[in-house]
Amino acid sequence: MWKIYEHKKLVKQLQSLPVEIRKRYEKWKDIVILSGPEGLKRIRGFNDEALTGNWQGFRSSRLNIQYRIIYKIKGESFYVQVEKVTAHDYRRK
Numbered sequence: 001m002w003k004i005y006e007h008k009k010l011v012k013q014l015q016s017l018p019v020e021i022r023k024r025y026e027k028w029k030d031i032v033i034l035s036g037p038e039g040l041k042r043i044r045g046f047n048d049e050a051l052t053g054n055w056q057g058f059r060s061s062r063l064n065i066q067y068r069i070i071y072k073i074k075g076e077s078f079y080v081q082v083e084k085v086t087a088h089d090y091r092r093k
Contacts, residue, residue, distance in 0.1 A: 002036045004029055006082045013085060017067070024063040025085060032080055037073055058083065 014022055028046065031039045040048040040061055047062040051070070061069045063085070070083045 002033050002080055004032055004080045004082060007084060010082055010084060017085060021063055021067050021085070024067075025069065028061060028063065028069060037080070 014025065017025075028040070031043065031046075035042075037048065037059070040046045045062070047060075049060055051058045051060050055070065058070050058072045061071070063069060066087050067085060068087075069085050072081045072083065073079070074081055
């Protein structure tokens with residue numbers, strides 16, 4: 001099983017998101033916990049992909065047409081760090 005660690009700012013950020021996005025995020029977490037990032041690749045709707053530029057080393061999954069999850073896989077220890085859920089704004093702040 002995979003473990004998901006959420007950035008400390010993420011909890012506050014999730015509260016301000018639409019309910020639909022929060023539900024989709026919970027589904028995303030369930031998939032990652034059970035089958036890891038490989039499970040995300042099997043579901044086309046998430047469009048899981050590696051990021052480049054300032055976000056080199058991170059990955060992105062689509063929650064809907066606008067919102068994305070930015071996360072990083074830490075080594076082989078079944079550890080996923082969720083950095084933020086963003087409205088398709090990849091600028092690093």
